[in-house]
Amino acid sequence: MSFRSRLTLVAAIAVAVAVVAASAIVFFVVRHELRDQVDSSLSDLAGGATVEGIPLAAPPIARDTLAPAPLPGELRGGSGRPRDFSFALPQAPPGVPGGLGQLVSADGDVLRAPGKDPRLPVSEEVRAVAAGERDGFFSDAEVDGAHLRVLTEPAGPGMAVQVARSLDETEAATRRIGLLLALVAAGGIGLAALLGRAVANAAVAPVARLSEATEHVARTRDLTRRIDAGESDDELARLATRFNAMLAELERSEAAQRQLVADASHELRTPLTSLRTNLEVLASAGDLDADERRALIADAVAQLGELGVLVGNLVDLARDEEPVAVTDVVSLDAIAAEAVERAARNAPACRFEADLEPCAVRGVGERLDRAVGNLLDNAAKWSPPGGRIDVTVGGEGALTIRDRGPGIDPADLPHVFDRFYRATAARSTPGSGLGLAIVRQIAAAHGGTVTIERAVGGGTLARLELPVARAGDAGQPVSADSSAVLS
Numbered sequence: 001m002s003f004r005s006r007l008t009l010v011a012a013i014a015v016a017v018a019v020v021a022a023s024a025i026v027f028f029v030v031r032h033e034l035r036d037q038v039d040s041s042l043s044d045l046a047g048g049a050t051v052e053g054i055p056l057a058a059p060p061i062a063r064d065t066l067a068p069a070p071l072p073g074e075l076r077g078g079s080g081r082p083r084d085f086s087f088a089l090p091q092a093p094p095g096v097p098g099g100l101g102q103l104v105s106a107d108g109d110v111l112r113a114p115g116k117d118p119r120l121p122v123s124e125e126v127r128a129v130a131a132g133e134r135d136g137f138f139s140d141a142e143v144d145g146a147h148l149r150v151l152t153e154p155a156g157p158g159m160a161v162q163v164a165r166s167l168d169e170t171e172a173a174t175r176r177i178g179l180l181l182a183l184v185a186a187g188g189i190g191l192a193a194l195l196g197r198a199v200a201n202a203a204v205a206p207v208a209r210l211s212e213a214t215e216h217v218a219r220t221r222d223l224t225r226r227i228d229a230g231e232s233d234d235e236l237a238r239l240a241t242r243f244n245a246m247l248a249e250l251e252r253s254e255a256a257q258r259q260l261v262a263d264a265s266h267e268l269r270t271p272l273t274s275l276r277t278n279l280e281v282l283a284s285a286g287d288l289d290a291d292e293r294r295a296l297i298a299d300a301v302a303q304l305g306e307l308g309v310l311v312g313n314l315v316d317l318a319r320d321e322e323p324v325a326v327t328d329v330v331s332l333d334a335i336a337a338e339a340v341e342r343a344a345r346n347a348p349a350c351r352f353e354a355d356l357e358p359c360a361v362r363g364v365g366e367r368l369d370r371a372v373g374n375l376l377d378n379a380a381k382w383s384p385p386g387g388r389i390d391v392t393v394g395g396e397g398a399l400t401i402r403d404r405g406p407g408i409d410p411a412d413l414p415h416v417f418d419r420f421y422r423a424t425a426a427r428s429t430p431g432s433g434l435g436l437a438i439v440r441q442i443a444a445a446h447g448g449t450v451t452i453e454r455a456v457g458g459g460t461l462a463r464l465e466l467p468v469a470r471a472g473d474a475g476q477p478v479s480a481d482s483s484a485v486l487s
Helices: 003-048 060-066 124-130 168-220 235-284 290-318 332-346 365-382 435-445
Strands: 100-105 110-112 137-143 146-154 159-166 329-331 351-356 360-362 388-393 398-402 449-454 460-465 484-486
Touching: 003 146, 003 159, 003 168, 100 124, 124 137, 124 146, 124 159, 146 168, 168 235, 235 290, 329 332, 332 351, 332 365, 332 388, 365 388, 365 398, 365 435, 365 460, 435 449, 435 460
Parallel strands: 351 388
Antiparallel strands: 100 110, 100 159, 137 146, 146 159, 329 360, 351 484, 388 398, 398 460, 449 460
8 A cells, every 4th residue: 555545535534434433422412402302301200290280390288178188089078088180190291291190108109180191110229219219200101002201200108200291202313413423524534535535635735745756866867856846844845955955965975976986087197108118118218228228217206105105095085984882082292202203203304293282082092193194194294393392282182283384375275175276386296186185084073073274373273173082982091291391
């Protein structure tokens, strides 16, 4: 079953349950009201019943005219001669069904109204009402195939009155109402299915557009496709916005990869061509003297070294991403000290001065060492002979490197971290233009930042900031003061 069908079914079931529940509630409320009307009419009948023309609801003095206590079917006078007495119910209003009635004694004797009305059943509960042992009550009874509603109430000492009305008309009305409500419920369920389909189509439309865009991207690899999220801020609009952001990020990543391949092809072409030329000269020129041959071989070896560095940098940049969850606690000051020692050996013409405070950060030591080394190599490349390079590590995770070189041209500052970017002044010097791009990638992967600016008084100031390890991190090293002056 598709998502659209499931949504339609769920919406239809929900509306159907609501319609059926509402119809059931209406049915029982109407049924209760109709029976209440019958009960009210029975109370009126009981209140208007008479014995010998005296209402049963009359005051006790009027009832005493029946003394001594009457017996059902006869009334004994002062002479002791029995005579009949009558029991009657009030005339029903026009259009209202008449009622049945009778008097019942505590012994179970019955006095009925004149006519051929059937006798109402006398139970122990009825006799208990006549005896004054319980209150009056309503009940249902089947008499001669008719369904009756019966009210039993006390009617004086040792007597109870019973009045009844047929429930056939009420039940017929209840059945008609029930049938009508069933038809309404059935129509409501059908309408709910149609509306559920319409609601599902409207709700699934954004999902359908998202699915179609996904299939289009998968089929054509066209990452420029976008979904119209509209102006709403619901879950589907936010999903479309996130999908568009994902496509934009994929497009940017693919463009970066294509640019990397293009730049790498361009950068690799020059050393490979030069290396091939030297090898062809060595292979074809048999009359070269020993010094020329050694010079060509040395040149080829140097070019292979530069090619190896370039390939290594390309491998670093080709990584999709750095580790996100870094768990090692490393000493930034120790990494900087090792990098300074290495840079001092590689650039003996420069003088490195280090002021390194103990600082623990979270990261990958090998990658951070690469970043610090690239910054030091860049500073050494631009420093004049005998120039001083200041290296500082603060306790807040900041490493700064300041050289005394010519500084960076303001027009080049926005591009110093771009891949393969080389300033005009740097094109005559060795390098591939990837070192600072690698530094920025490593800093971003560790949640840090790197900036380069012109230093006050001349030269360049590079600043690498990394998150400091939290207190209590397991394995956090405690490094000694590693301040040193290396030259």
